[in-house]
Amino acid sequence: MKEAKMVIEDVDRKLMMEMQDHFPRSVTPFKEIASRLGLTEEEVLERTRRLQEKGMIRRIGPILNVRRVRQRVGSLIGMRVPGQRLDEVAEVINQFREVSHNYIRNDEYNVWFTISARGQERFDEILDTIRRETGIDDILVLTTIRYFKLGVRFDLERDF
Amino acid sequence: MELDDLDRRILDEYYYGIPVEPHPFRGLAKRLETSEGKVLRRIERMLDKRILKKFGASLGHRKVGYSANCMVVWKIPEDKVELAGKVMASYREISHAYERRTIPGKWEHNMFCMIHAPDREKVERIVKEIEERTGIHDYKLLYSTRELKKTTAVME
Numbered sequence: 310m311k312e313a314k315m316v317i318e319d320v321d322r323k324l325m326m327e328m329q330d331h332f333p334r335s336v337t338p339f340k341e342i343a344s345r346l347g348l349t350e351e352e353v354l355e356r357t358r359r360l361q362e363k364g365m366i367r368r369i370g371p372i373l374n375v376r377r378v379r380q381r382v383g384s385l386i387g388m389r390v391p392g393q394r395l396d397e398v399a400e401v402i403n404q405f406r407e408v409s410h411n412y413i414r415n416d417e418y419n420v421w422f423t424i425s426a427r428g429q430e431r432f433d434e435i436l437d438t439i440r441r442e443t444g445i446d447d448i449l450v451l452t453t454i455r456y457f458k459l460g461v462r463f464d465l466e467r468d469f
Numbered sequence: 470m471e472l473d474d475l476d477r478r479i480l481d482e483y484y485y486g487i488p489v490e491p492h493p494f495r496g497l498a499k500r501l502e503t504s505e506g507k508v509l510r511r512i513e514r515m516l517d518k519r520i521l522k523k524f525g526a527s528l529g530h531r532k533v534g535y536s537a538n539c540m541v542v543w544k545i546p547e548d549k550v551e552l553a554g555k556v557m558a559s560y561r562e563i564s565h566a567y568e569r570r571t572i573p574g575k576w577e578h579n580m581f582c583m584i585h586a587p588d589r590e591k592v593e594r595i596v597k598e599i600e601e602r603t604g605i606h607d608y609k610l611l612y613s614t615r616e617l618k619k620t621t622a623v624m625e
Contacts, residue, residue: 317533317534325526325528325533328525328526329525329526329527329528330525331525332523332524332525332526334509334512334513334516334524335509336492336494336495336505336506336509337491337492338493339489339490339491339493340491350491354489354490354491357489358489361489363532364529364532365528365529365532365533366526366527366528366529367486367526367527367528367529367619368485368486368526368527368621369486369487369489369525369526369527370483370484370485370486370487370524370621371479371480371483371512371515371521371524372521372522372523372524372525372527372621372622373480373520373521373522373621373622374519374520374521374522375622377518377519377520378472378520385567385569385581387576395617399617399618402617402618403617403618408618409618409619409620409621409622410618410619410620411616411617411618411619412613412614412615412616412617413613413614413615413617414540414611414612414613414614415611415612415614416609416611418576420617421540421611421613422617422618425622449572449575449576450572451569451570451571451572451576451581452569452570453567453568453569454567454568454569454570454579455554455567455568456565456566456567456568457554457555457557457558457566457567457568458554458557458558458563458564458565458566458582459522459564459565460522460564460565461527461530461564461565461585462564463528463530463533463535463585464561465533465534467561468534468535468561468562468586468587469534469587
């Protein structure tokens with residue numbers, strides 16, 4: 310989206326990159342970022358809050374590496390949902406904290422989400438509940454065999 | 470590594486992120502009757518042990534301009550999976566690349582990658598390049614057309 314590029318100021322772009330890639334583990338992290346970027350702490354706080362309000366920054370915090378957590382059972386799931394039932398079905402799926410992502414995609418399997426649960430039993434319970442509450446049985450459970458890359462890192466300097 | 474109660478509380482309390490204020494760790498330290506330094510040391514330790522992928526900002530990819538977000542699914546013969554995985558991983562715009570189980574008769578695509586780009590032309594250029602570099606022509610582009618949920622993983 311070209312417009313988005315226009316409305317992001319250079320300073321904000323730098324600030325988001327710094328907070329994505331090098332967030333300081335210090336008691337006063339925003340002050341430290343301010344000094345790196347030649348801004349005041351007040352300015353960094355204000356810009357950060359504004360970027361959060363706009364949804365450009367979703368959250369600042371710990372990002373769990375689910376594969377390192379014991380007993381974690383997860384999968385990508387694809388589901389075939391009739392167009393007129395999307396919202397209602399999404400509500401059923403999204404009720405679980407173990408579902409972190411859920412997207413509509415342009416395919417006959419049109420709803421794609423991830424479940425990451427503690428133990429096989431809980432995983433099956435979530436899937437069974439989704440089946441029961443939606444009455445939809447055409448569900449693909451596509452577990453990972455191996456991964457080659459994991460991890461989002463946006464490069465706002467180079468991608469636009 | 471085993472997480473103890475303090476680690477779990479930290480992860481749980483910061484599910485929605487740290488507050489944007491001069492001393493973001495102070496409030497939690499008080500609630501847990503510990504010090505900011507201790508909270509930070511626990512975070513550091515979880516990073517060292519790779520319980521955490523990172524500590525920092527997650528960006529709203531659409532809002533910052535990644536309008537084309539595509540899951541590309543591929544049918545790749547077993548002896549080419551390794552090569553294809555490496556090729557996919559080499560792109561900055563690709564955040565995830567996996568081999569997954571198939572469901573014969575229902576879903577035969579065994580490789581997945583996620584591409585994030587400013588527009589669909591860029592996505593398609595990358596897919597074409599991967600096609601040329603791997604010789605794999607059997608794939609589908611599944612763009613996300615609506616986000617129903619996007620949060621962060623939780624400890625349960």
